[in-house]
Amino acid sequence: MKIKSIEPIAVSLPMKKPVQMAGETVTRADNVLVRVESDTGVVGWGEAASAPTMTGETVAGMMAAVSHMAPALLGRAADDFAGASAAMNALIYGNTGAKAAIEIALHDLVGRGTGCPLHVLLGGKVRDRMPVLAVVGSEDAIADMREAQARYAAGHRAFKIKVGLASAAVDAARTRSLCTALKALSRNDGVPCLVSADANQGYGLDEALHFVQDVDDCGLDFFEQPVDAHDLEGMARVAAAAQQRGLQVGADEGIHSSADIARHHQEQAAHGVSLKAIKLGGLRALLEASRLCERLGLKVNISCKTGESSIASAAAIHVAAVAPAIAWGLTVTSPGLAEDVTATPVGVEAGHVTVPQGCGLGVAVDEYRVRRSAQDFKRVA
Numbered sequence: 001m002k003i004k005s006i007e008p009i010a011v012s013l014p015m016k017k018p019v020q021m022a023g024e025t026v027t028r029a030d031n032v033l034v035r036v037e038s039d040t041g042v043v044g045w046g047e048a049a050s051a052p053t054m055t056g057e058t059v060a061g062m063m064a065a066v067s068h069m070a071p072a073l074l075g076r077a078a079d080d081f082a083g084a085s086a087a088m089n090a091l092i093y094g095n096t097g098a099k100a101a102i103e104i105a106l107h108d109l110v111g112r113g114t115g116c117p118l119h120v121l122l123g124g125k126v127r128d129r130m131p132v133l134a135v136v137g138s139e140d141a142i143a144d145m146r147e148a149q150a151r152y153a154a155g156h157r158a159f160k161i162k163v164g165l166a167s168a169a170v171d172a173a174r175t176r177s178l179c180t181a182l183k184a185l186s187r188n189d190g191v192p193c194l195v196s197a198d199a200n201q202g203y204g205l206d207e208a209l210h211f212v213q214d215v216d217d218c219g220l221d222f223f224e225q226p227v228d229a230h231d232l233e234g235m236a237r238v239a240a241a242a243q244q245r246g247l248q249v250g251a252d253e254g255i256h257s258s259a260d261i262a263r264h265h266q267e268q269a270a271h272g273v274s275l276k277a278i279k280l281g282g283l284r285a286l287l288e289a290s291r292l293c294e295r296l297g298l299k300v301n302i303s304c305k306t307g308e309s310s311i312a313s314a315a316a317i318h319v320a321a322v323a324p325a326i327a328w329g330l331t332v333t334s335p336g337l338a339e340d341v342t343a344t345p346v347g348v349e350a351g352h353v354t355v356p357q358g359c360g361l362g363v364a365v366d367e368y369r370v371r372r373s374a375q376d377f378k379r380v381a
């Protein structure tokens with residue numbers, strides 16, 4: 001089976017409600033879908049969210065990058081994933097989101113062409129049902145508490161509180177009350193509940209240390225990307241202070257490669273990492289990164305970027321099912337969309353997802369929905 005065509009499609013999908021984080025508020029999901037077709041007429045789909053503050057990629061940039069790389073891939077064997085990644089890397093530096101979208105589409109294509117679910121192509125699943133992180137964060141402490149309790153009642157046992165929005169003292173107070181309430185519910189039920197806070201680089205070092213001191217013993221499990229992605233020394237200072245209080249520190253925006261993971265480990269700048277296909281350039285690199293973390297003793301969260309549809313969400317679920325460990329859970333983002341590109345979106349049932357059945361990604365992309373949401377990418381530049 002050979003690659004016959006690669007088409008990038010810019011889409012803009014409405015969110016159910018805006019997602020607020022430090023440095024960014026996502027009101028619409030501006031993503032690039034990639035439609036790959038084989039010479040045998042099989043179609044596969046991939047996706048990457050635009051993420052200017054994470055990967056440096058805009059929709060227009062990814063559209064251009066996919067078009068730039070596509071000619072080198074046409075006519076190649078669709079199942080030569082390593083060869084495709086090498087060809088893409090030889091052509092253009094960075095652009096990991098655009099590369100991931102193509103690589104995901106190739107996996108979907110080959111899975112569909114061979115009748116194999118994606119997790120089988122990646123080595124076979126070791127888990128089938130996984131807890132999904134409920135993301136809470138609106139700067140309105142009362143609304144957040146109501147939402148966290150409702151999502152706990154709905155079955156969620158993993159939470160991420162977005163911080164870095166207000167002062168460290170105000171964020172810490174909100175985090176403390178949410179975490180204390182969730183941990184009390186979990187103690188009552190005798191079921192563990194993971195609670196994390198994500199600053200998305202929103203603090204300076206002093207603020208981050210202040211936050212760590214203020215959340216103190218509330219039982220928060222990990223504190224993600226407290227300071228700037230490039231500030232490994234700052235990360236190490238926060239990690240050391242956190243460790244004294246039984247809190248762990250995670251890196252997200254600071255991780256774009258296996259080398260970044262090794263560096264964070266070596267500098268003791270993180271106890272774990274958040275891994276995304278758009279940062280690492282594809283599913284194979286994501287899975288390899290999770291294996292490196294296992295060897296280094298780092299905790300792993302596997303995640304989609306806010307606003308990614310059932311295409312990228314299904315891809316993340318398949319990788320998470322194969323990864324050696326996901327102690328810090330899985331974040332799927334398609335439930336946050338008011339409109340998805342499949343008729344039957346990836347479903348979160350009682351706070352958990354199960355690996356989609358069927359070949360490839362196991363989700364049926366509705367091309368009518370895709371075309372309806374398609375944007376003239378020159379206008380969204």
Ligand SMILES: [Mg+2]
Pocket residue numbers: 198200224225252253274
């Ligand atoms: Mg994060």
